[in-house]
Amino acid sequence: MVKIINLFITVIAIPMHFVVAQQDVEKCGTYRSVKLLHQKQKTSLDLAMLERPAMQRSELTLSGRFRVHYDISGINEPALLDANGHRIPNSYRQYIDTLKYFLDSVWRAEIDAFGFIPPPSDNGRGGGDEYDFYVVNFSDGTFGETVIEADFPVGPPKTNQQYTSFIKIENDFAGYRTTRDSAIAVTCAHEFHHAIQVGGSGVWEMKDYYFYELCAQSMEPTVFPHVKDYLFDLKNYYSNISILPLFLLNTETVNGRSFGGYERAIWGYYLIRKYGAGVMKAIWDEMKTKRPVSASQSALYLFSTSLEREFKEFVMWNFYTGKFADSIRYFPDAKLFPPLHIGTTVSLGSDKQQFNQSARAFTASFFNIRFGNDSVFIAVSNVNYNDAVNDYFTPFPFQLTVAPFPFDGSSKIYEDVYAQLTVSDHTNWSTDSFIRLGIIPQKPLPVFPNPYNPLASSLLFSTEGLTADNSMTLAIYSASMDLVYSNTAQFQWFSGTQYAQWNGRDNDGRVVPSGIYVYVLSRGGQSIKGKFAVIR
Numbered sequence: 001m002v003k004i005i006n007l008f009i010t011v012i013a014i015p016m017h018f019v020v021a022q023q024d025v026e027k028c029g030t031y032r033s034v035k036l037l038h039q040k041q042k043t044s045l046d047l048a049m050l051e052r053p054a055m056q057r058s059e060l061t062l063s064g065r066f067r068v069h070y071d072i073s074g075i076n077e078p079a080l081l082d083a084n085g086h087r088i089p090n091s092y093r094q095y096i097d098t099l100k101y102f103l104d105s106v107w108r109a110e111i112d113a114f115g116f117i118p119p120p121s122d123n124g125r126g127g128g129d130e131y132d133f134y135v136v137n138f139s140d141g142t143f144g145e146t147v148i149e150a151d152f153p154v155g156p157p158k159t160n161q162q163y164t165s166f167i168k169i170e171n172d173f174a175g176y177r178t179t180r181d182s183a184i185a186v187t188c189a190h191e192f193h194h195a196i197q198v199g200g201s202g203v204w205e206m207k208d209y210y211f212y213e214l215c216a217q218s219m220e221p222t223v224f225p226h227v228k229d230y231l232f233d234l235k236n237y238y239s240n241i242s243i244l245p246l247f248l249l250n251t252e253t254v255n256g257r258s259f260g261g262y263e264r265a266i267w268g269y270y271l272i273r274k275y276g277a278g279v280m281k282a283i284w285d286e287m288k289t290k291r292p293v294s295a296s297q298s299a300l301y302l303f304s305t306s307l308e309r310e311f312k313e314f315v316m317w318n319f320y321t322g323k324f325a326d327s328i329r330y331f332p333d334a335k336l337f338p339p340l341h342i343g344t345t346v347s348l349g350s351d352k353q354q355f356n357q358s359a360r361a362f363t364a365s366f367f368n369i370r371f372g373n374d375s376v377f378i379a380v381s382n383v384n385y386n387d388a389v390n391d392y393f394t395p396f397p398f399q400l401t402v403a404p405f406p407f408d409g410s411s412k413i414y415e416d417v418y419a420q421l422t423v424s425d426h427t428n429w430s431t432d433s434f435i436r437l438g439i440i441p442q443k444p445l446p447v448f449p450n451p452y453n454p455l456a457s458s459l460l461f462s463t464e465g466l467t468a469d470n471s472m473t474l475a476i477y478s479a480s481m482d483l484v485y486s487n488t489a490q491f492q493w494f495s496g497t498q499y500a501q502w503n504g505r506d507n508d509g510r511v512v513p514s515g516i517y518v519y520v521l522s523r524g525g526q527s528i529k530g531k532f533a534v535i536r
Contacts, residue, residue: 012290022377026260027233029138029145029168029197029214034209037163048194050147052166055135061100065107067117067130070171078171081180087172098137098168098181103133110192114277116284119192119199120154122164127165131165131195141176144169144187146194148203160202160288167191176230186230189223190216199285207249207391209290210261215280216374217261219267221333222277228333235338236263241318246362247293247313247388266331270314273301273331293389306493307362308383308481312430315364317380341378342366348417352403358395361428366397369402369417376414377404380421384428398423398440425453425457448520451533454504454511461521462493465528468498472523476502479516483507489521504534511536 022234036046044427053070055076070092071077079087088094110116118449119131126132138145145168155471169191171177173183193216200467236259237244243254247269250258271279273380278456282302286295297307318340320326325334344355348371360364369376387394403410423429423485426449445462452459466492467470485507489500500521506512514536521528 002307002509010055018230022101026141026192027143027229028190028213028264029142029174029259030148030212030216031193031206033148033165034203034206035145035384037203038206039534041241049191050145050150052126052132053136053168055134059096059126061104063104063107065130066103066125066133067128068103068133070135075137076135076171079277081172081174081175085129086181088172092212095171095184097430099133099135099184102181103192105185106188106192106223110189110196115128115281116193116196117200119160119195119201120164120259122149122152122166125149125152125164126166134166134168135171136168138168138231142170143173143176143183144191146191147180147290148198154199158202162200162202163198165198167195178227179390182224182227182229185224186220187502189219190210197287198285198438201284204287204291207251208292209250210248210264213261214264215268215284217265218272218280220265221269225332228336229335230262230265230269231333231338234266237266238340240312241341242363244363245360245388245393247273248393249391251478252391252393262302266313266318269331271475272319274310274313279303291396292384296383297389307385308430309493311362311383312381313358315379315430318364319366319377319379323371340366342368344368346402347371348402348404350404351399354406355400355402356397357400358397360393360395361385364404364469367400367402369419370402371415371417376417377414377418377421380427383429383430384425396423396425396428398429427457446528446530451503451534451535455536458492458503459532461502461519461528461530463489463491463498463500463521463528464523466523466526468500469523472500472521474500475520475522476506476512477518477520479518482511484517 001197017070028055032049036042036050049445053069056071058067060067072092080094080098081089111118121129123248124138141290146165147168152164154164169187173179176183178186179300194212197212197215217230217233220227242261246264248254248259259393268280279299283296286298300310306373317330319338320330321334325337327334327503331337343365345368346353348369355367357365357414359380359382361382364379364381367378370380378400380400382396384396393482401420404416406412410420413419423427445463447459449457461474463472470488472489474487474489478484485502485505491498492501512532512534514535516531518529518531
């Protein structure tokens with residue numbers, strides 16, 4: 001077994017106030033089009049949902065990029081709302097002007113600034129070559145819907161076929177959780193991003209639809225940072241962060257509950273805040289040929305990082321929200337965020353305490369260890385990429401042990417608090433420590449896992465003090481100093497640090513027997529030496 005101490009520690013006073021989000025809502029109707037696209041038998045009602053509404057008027061935005069269709073009378077007549085949330089009579093003109101303004105703003109952001117490719121032409125189906133928005137009365141809480149035109153595929157046939165589309169938007173947002181100009185703005189940003197996804201990268205299976213919503217909702221605070229609608233859904237992620245995998249499919253449930261992807265938009269927003277909107281474009285460029293997990297990994301490689309590394313830091317960003325908010329270095333709205341679920345809270349006693357739990361890939365479990373008037377928080381995060389990319393959602397067991405005194409294999413995390421995390425595969429668990437609002441530099445272990453089982457994983461050696469390149473060599477000796485292995489060092493990234501690695505085999509490719517070994521890393525006259533044990 002490999003012993004690793006994680007992770008995530010803070011000692012802070014605990015105020016009791018939170019801004020709590022409101023009711024759940026299926027805010028986007030695009031899932032209906034995606035579902036119908038994969039549905040072989042369609043009723044006449046289904047087909048009617050895919051038709052473009054016949055409306056009384058249409059006009060172009062100032063840029064000429066969009067055509068807005070609307071009625072000036074009847075159930076679909078648009079209107080702005082007064083301060084009490086009531087429709088203002090005869091305000092359709094003001095609504096349309098507001099919508100046109102936000103549409104051009106979205107184009108300037110998502111196309112001109114972020115570099116996304118505009119949705120494909122529909123060859124004038126809406127009256128011209130502009131992208132079409134239709135103002136309608138949904139009456140069911142839907143903010144907007146990107147309707148996929150299944151009869152108008154774009155490009156060569158493929159599994160994730162690309163299509164033309166048009167968008168419907170709610171005509172007044174009366175009674176909605178976000179209303180007036182703010183609702184119009186974020187709906188434009190959200191739905192137009194769906195049009196970009198569908199037309200540029202194509203439509204994967206319904207099980208991957210969560211990722212479309214995750215990314216579209218992350219565009220809302222990116223394009224219109226003054227609108228906070230995304231916070232309403234965030235509570236569903238924060239209250240389930242220990243059991244809801246970041247890449248959970250639409251076809252899977254957690255405790256009998258399904259999740260649409262809106263709640264995980266904070267992941268997309270995190271990436272954009274850290275790397276800029278270009279990272280989202282890179283992901284959707286990869287989505288042309290890859291599903292969400294592998295597309296995300298490939299895109300992050302272009303930014304010299306990885307899913308595993310970013311999720312580790314993402315956990316930290318999420319911790320510093322709400323009552324622990326640091327809105328300067330992390331999320332700018334952090335003080336408004338809902339409470340993050342702390343799964344286990346215990347008082348540190350006079351003896352060891354052990355917690356045997358499990359974590360699925362790309363989840364984070366938080367522990368609050370109280371001692372005196374203080375609290376230490378520990379977060380255990382699993383980053384098993386292979387499990388996530390294969391849709392396994394395996395629960396991986398771990399054991400966290402804490403005590404007020406040092407014990408075999410433990411690490412001191414704060415004053416008289418010691419902890420040890422025991423897992424079977426160290427490469428799938430992140431390790432870092434944090435206190436208050438600053439990072440505690442954690443010196444890499446010289447060699448781990450130690451003791452080492454060559455049948456379970458690779459052995460990693462810290463290269464601290466040496467330049468890790470192809471001129472570095474690794475030599476392994478037996479306890480009697482007989483040469484067992486010697487070659488140019490191979491490297492592996494783990495938790496943001498590059499290590500030299502060895503697969504536990506000698507120069508003839510045979511797995512080495514149990515025993516004590518000496519290793520030497522050498523480069524340019526400098527070297528690092530150490531010992532480790534092999535137990536098979």
